[in-house]
Each structure stands twice: as C-alpha cells, then as structure tokens.
Amino acid sequence: MSDIHEIYAIKYGRHERKKAENYIGGDPHDTQEPIDFFVWAIVGASGTFVVDTGFDAAMAKKRSRQITKPIAEGLKALDIAPDKITNVIISHLHYDHCGNYDTFPNARFHLQDTEMAYATGRCMCHAVLKTPFEEEDIVAMVRKLYAGRVAFHDGADEIAPGLTVHKIGGHSKGLQCVRVKTRRGHVVIASDTAHLYNHFEQRRIFPTTCNLAEVLEGYDQLRKLATSPVHVIPGHDPEVVQRFPAIPGHPDIVRLDAKPSN
Numbered sequence: 400m401s402d403i404h405e406i407y408a409i410k411y412g413r414h415e416r417k418k419a420e421n422y423i424g425g426d427p428h429d430t431q432e433p434i435d436f437f438v439w440a441i442v443g444a445s446g447t448f449v450v451d452t453g454f455d456a457a458m459a460k461k462r463s464r465q466i467t468k469p470i471a472e473g474l475k476a477l478d479i480a481p482d483k484i485t486n487v488i489i490s491h492l493h494y495d496h497c498g499n500y501d502t503f504p505n506a507r508f509h510l511q512d513t514e515m516a517y518a519t520g521r522c523m524c525h526a527v528l529k530t531p532f533e534e535e536d537i538v539a540m541v542r543k544l545y546a547g548r549v550a551f552h553d554g555a556d557e558i559a560p561g562l563t564v565h566k567i568g569g570h571s572k573g574l575q576c577v578r579v580k581t582r583r584g585h586v587v588i589a590s591d592t593a594h595l596y597n598h599f600e601q602r603r604i605f606p607t608t609c610n611l612a613e614v615l616e617g618y619d620q621l622r623k624l625a626t627s628p629v630h631v632i633p634g635h636d637p638e639v640v641q642r643f644p645a646i647p648g649h650p651d652i653v654r655l656d657a658k659p660s661n
C-alpha cells in the first residue's frame with residue numbers, strides 16, 4: 400500500500416491584528432500582520448485524515464475572529480464528508496483547533512497524553528494559561544474519551560504508514576505536529592509549533608507560550624522532521640495560500656504536497 404499522501408490546507412478564518420501582537424517583545428514596525436486559521440486534510444491509501452477542527456460562528460463572535468469559510472464547506476469543496484471521517488488528529492486543545500466538536504460523529508480523535516492532562520489539570524487554575532482554552536471544547540473531548548473515541552499518543556507515534564505525530568510542546572504542553580510523506584518529500588504540518596514563517600525562520604516566539612525553551616527546541620525538531628525548510632508549514636501564516644497552488648475555484652484551499660511558488 401502506498402505511503403504517499405496528498406495534503407490540503409483549508410483556510411477557514413482570519414484575525415486582523417498589529418504585528419507587535421504576534422511576538423514576545425513586540426515588533427518595532429507599526430504595521431498590520433493578520434493571522435489566518437486553517438484545518439488540514441491528508442488523503443492517501445490509508446484513508447482521509449483531518450488535522451484539527453477549527454472554531455464555529457459562535458466562537459468567532461465570542462473571540463472577535465472572522466470565519467471566511469466554515470470548515471464543513473472547505474471539506475465539501477474537496478468532496479470530503481465529515482461523517483465519513485474516521486480519524487481526526489488534534490494538534491492541541493486551543494479554541495481555534497478543537498471546536499466544531501460535533502462535526503465528525505464517527506471519528507476517533509488523536510491527541511497527546513500531555514495535552515489532555517494539561518487542559519484538565521492544575522495549570523488551568525491560572526487565568527493566563529487558561530485563556531486559549533474553552534471549557535466546552537475540553538468537556539466535549541472528555542465526553543469523547545468516555546465514549547471510547549480518543550486515541551492517545553505519547554511523543555512520536557505512527558497514525559498510518561507515512562503519517563506520524565510528534566510532540567513538541569512549548570506553545571501548549573502537549574502540542575504535536577504532523578509529518579506526512581508526500582511526492583515531494585516529508586512535509587510537516589507545524590500547526591502552532593510555528594504560527595508564522597517569521598517564528599520558525601527568525602526564531603521569534605508567539606506570545607501564547609507555556610515553555611519558551613520547548614518552542615525554540617521545537618524549531619530544530621521541525622527542521623529535522625521536514626525534508627527542507629520549505630517543507631515546514633506554519634499553522635497561521637496567510638502566506639501559505641499565496642505560496643502553494645490552490646484547487647480550482649477555491650483560492651483558500653491549497654495543496655501542500657505540490658511545489659511552492661517561492
């Protein structure tokens with residue numbers, strides 16, 4: 400069976416913000432640097448895997464974010480029916496990665512041990528650490544656990560041939576990236592191990608962090624896991640939909656297994 404996959408980045412949202420908001424220590428340039436929100440689909444001989452589940456309209460309103468295309472619409476454009484999905488990989492439990500929790504009724508959710516422990520343990524006594532989590536998202540994941548629908552991973556693990564998860568931590572205690580074998584080599588869906596190309600390339604740090612050292616070590620790990628630096632796909636960079644070829648009729652859905660334009 401082939402271990403080569405296609406990968407699609409599906410943009411579903413946007414948040415306009417100042418550049419200084421994206422870095423610890425701020426930024427001297429008084430310019431805007433918006434972030435985009437994505438989920439990803441991995442398609443191969445072992446089936447279709449969805450990475451992360453985004454947030455819904457109610458959460459967008461609550462957090463003053465914009466939904467540009469609901470995730471179900473983005474998946475539909477790829478002929479992916481959410482109720483046919485049997486495996487969802489959750490990079491971490493922040494609100495923008497694990498909402499829409501009823502959208503995949505037949506899926507098992509792949510999560511790091513550490514992330515569930517973090518989101519349900521003593522660190523959530525601290526308001527600043529709790530901010531990126533949403534109570535209902537976490538309760539929904541606990542319900543899935545009791546329904547036998549969570550698969551736990553501890554560090555690096557294989558999900559399918561050519562598809563592995565790797566715990567990096569840093570930004571969230573049990574944050575994992577996803578490494579995918581494709582026709583152009585090993586692509587790494589960094590998710591929030593690198594929000595923007597600037598974070599990974601300039602070794603700067605996004606303000607939401609529980610361990611600075613793990614963030615920085617994580618950049619080295621991303622580089623080792625990917626065939627080259629351009630095989631690392633940041634989790635929130637609007638450049639992603641500019642660099643990679645879009646599918647016909649959907650400029651916000653791009654193929655990451657294809658060569659980037661620069």
Ligand SMILES: [Zn+2]
Binds near residue numbers: 491570
């Ligand atoms: Zn996050």
Ligand SMILES: [Zn+2]
Binds near residue numbers: 495591635
């Ligand atoms: Zn995020």
